[in-house]
Amino acid sequence: MDQWQTLIGIDYVSLAGIAVGLSMDAFAVSLTDGAVSKKVTWRYAGKIALAFGLFQGFMPFLGWLVGTVGAGLISSLDHWIALILLGYLGVQMLRESRNHKESGGPLRDGIAWKALLVSAVATSIDALATGILLPSAVGASTIPAMILSVSLIALVTFLLCFPGVYIGKRFGALLSSKAEVLGGIVLIGIGLKIFVEHTFF
Numbered sequence: 027m028d029q030w031q032t033l034i035g036i037d038y039v040s041l042a043g044i045a046v047g048l049s050m051d052a053f054a055v056s057l058t059d060g061a062v063s064k065k066v067t068w069r070y071a072g073k074i075a076l077a078f079g080l081f082q083g084f085m086p087f088l089g090w091l092v093g094t095v096g097a098g099l100i101s102s103l104d105h106w107i108a109l110i111l112l113g114y115l116g117v118q119m120l121r122e123s124r125n126h127k128e129s130g131g132p133l134r135d136g137i138a139w140k141a142l143l144v145s146a147v148a149t150s151i152d153a154l155a156t157g158i159l160l161p162s163a164v165g166a167s168t169i170p171a172m173i174l175s176v177s178l179i180a181l182v183t184f185l186l187c188f189p190g191v192y193i194g195k196r197f198g199a200l201l202s203s204k205a206e207v208l209g210g211i212v213l214i215g216i217g218l219k220i221f222v223e224h225t226f227f
Contacts, residue, residue, distance in 0.1 A: 036171055038178075041164040045182035048086075048156060051149040051216050052078035052183050056190035058209040059137055059145075061198025062119065063191075070136060071191035075184045077142050081150040083180025089157025090172055104151045105224035111148035112217030115141065119210035145213075152220055153179075 059074050060066055118141075157176070161167050166175040198209075 035165045035167075036175065037164045041166075041175055041178060042182070044156065044160070044163065045179040046186070048082055048150075048153050048179060049078070049183035049186050051152075051220065052082055052146070053186045053190045054212060054216055055145050055149055056187040057194035057197075058119075058212050060191035060194025060196075062209045063136065063195060063198070066191055066195040071188050074137065074142060074191050075188035077146040078149065078187045079180040079184030081146040082153055082183040083176040085150040085153035086157030086160055086179060087172065087176045089154035090160060090176075091157075092154070093158065104154055105221045108148050108151045109217040109221040111144050111151075112213045112220075115145060115148070116210040116213035116215075116217065119213060120207060148217070152224065 056071075056074050056078060060071070063070065160175060161172065164175060166172045
């Protein structure tokens with residue numbers, strides 16, 4: 027069978043469910059990024075959505091390349107990495123909220139690429155293991171099928187995170203100075219959620 031014909035055999039319903047599931051943490055962080063930003067533009071939202079989308083697509087592909095040989099190593103480390111990175115970002119946000127409160131300064135004007143990349147890696151690190159299971163879960167048994175699958179995951183993440191930034195800004199404006207505090211708590215909470223899920227379930 028031609029490799030491209032295997033695209034027909036992909037279980038797109040299951041793939042869509044996996045894509046939405048994987049993107050939920052990124053969506054939550056995009057809400058936070060919008061909430062703590064002084065101003066949201068389409069470029070700003072696009073930058074965040076693109077970073078999350080690229081990493082949510084890349085990590086499963088990387089996991090697939092690593093294969094089952096690295097499955098044990100990935101499973102033993104991914105939740106720790108997510109906890110440390112998101113915990114670090116959350117603590118930093120809580121510190122910023124305290125500094126802004128003392129100085130009377132505004133919310134941040136944007137997000138540094140370094141912080142954005144850390145967020146993108148942290149929210150997608152658990153997708154590494156998904157890449158190992160993806161071929162059997164959705165029928166992506168060839169390279170073209172796998173590329174299409176991870177591309178759709180990236181697209182779904184982008185489409186959720188882009189409006190997520192605007193939604194976060196809308197509700198963040200209502201919360202005013204509390205947005206950064208809640209944002210920091212959300213990041214730490216997501217890190218703990220990933221850690222608990224991978225440790226006990």
